[in-house]
Amino acid sequence: MQIRVCDASVHIRNKPLLDGINLEVVSGELLVAIGPNGAGKSTLLKVISGEVEVDKGWARLDETPISSYSLKDLSVMLAVLPQHTELHFSFEVQQVIALGRIPHASGNRRNAEIVNEIMKLLEILHLARRDYTTLSGGEMQRVQFARALSQIWDISGPGFLLLDEPTSSLDLSHQHAVLRVAKDMSRKGIGVFVVLHDMNLAARYADRIVLMHAGRIVQQGSAEEVLTEQNLQEVFGVNIRVLTHPEGDHPLVISW
Template sequence: MANHLQALNLCYSPVLRDINLSLEPGELVALIGPNGAGKSTLLRVLTGYLSPDNGQCLLHGKSLCEWSAQALSRHRAVMRQQSQLGFDWPVDAVIAMGRAPWEQADSRRVVKQVMDLTGCAPLSARKYNTLSGGEQQRVQLARALAQLWVKDAPQGWLFLDEPTSALDLYHQQHLLRLLKQLTATGQLHVCAVLHDLNLAALWADKLLLLHQGEIVAQGSPQQVLQADTLRRWYGAEVHIGQHPGSPTPQVFLAP
């Protein structure tokens, strides 16, 4: 059975057109592109929350529509841009929601492991609705990781929609370092919508550049983050340099 998530000629009118891609365990992929390119919609189709008009999305060679909700939830988890709760639960209870698809016997142990891993342990007794936006994002990441937790580590496909948008510099670095370390085990795939091209360049193994619902460029950061490519699809004048501590490109807006 193919161990990947694959999109074949995926269309979702009027946003997405003829999307073909394959997401493999052990990689961190960043979806990039200008506003309105279809990044969030593609994420929702790839995770089964939206059904394509044409084409199909396959997980382990089986169409997403053929998976039961519980079985699919054991293989893929999603962290959305904003996750408001209609109830005022403590943080540890919110994270424990991620264990819903599983037997509850080991829930407390998993929640503790995930809180320690994500730096949420100091927040555990606080009410979720009293947290800052950045703290809520960290809790939602922990919930998503708890959903994929198998034998002391996450396994499967983790989809994140702008996970760094409300985080300060330290927590941006901590989150992306953590995701990079987790994918390095070869059991987890991470697909994240990122607007910050420099963060994407520094941490992603592969970039998928969307424009008006189509993948117009894909490959390593070095392959995709070219001045001519960004000028064409973003419409912005940019200069490309190199990160001082890493052989990765960095994008600078022209004055």
């Protein structure tokens, strides 16, 4: 099962946000989008999630246009973590995570089990009864990640997980923790799409990387193919060296 975006363009008031995008998010694969601010990564994520409709081209989930799925049908197989989520009500952390179970009729007991498993996995069990509005930025981000996970935790059919900068407020160890979990989800057959800014995280975890610039795809492929000095210098306009990571065979990007 895959979500396919073909020759897709999106404009807002004649300003092109996406231009001729061809991309596939496949079950069991972790795909990372990188690129400078305003490159269209978040818009692309919204096209994949069905939130934004394309002006030209098409976006299909398993041969059917995403826009023709009902919100209910999409919500049982596709979870989205936006860049920011604001919540002003004093929900407990475990209640926030359980919101991801709303689309499923799995019952309170099973939902509580799932929420518990996820909190254990993400090491936020100690926050379970905390008031969400009193958490730090990084803690909130991990709780929202947990909520997105709970939405596709034990689905039997195909599933997709779309994460928009899930590590932006996290310290080093939690950045790796989040991507490890995302990777595990892809190994369980979920199609995972992650927008990232850290190219070394991308190189370490991605099965495939798509480099974007000004609404277009510059290149997509393996980390070695995409993360080249020429590509990155051209797109980001800074000095780049690409070495080989001493602890593995993936590229190591250094900028100055």
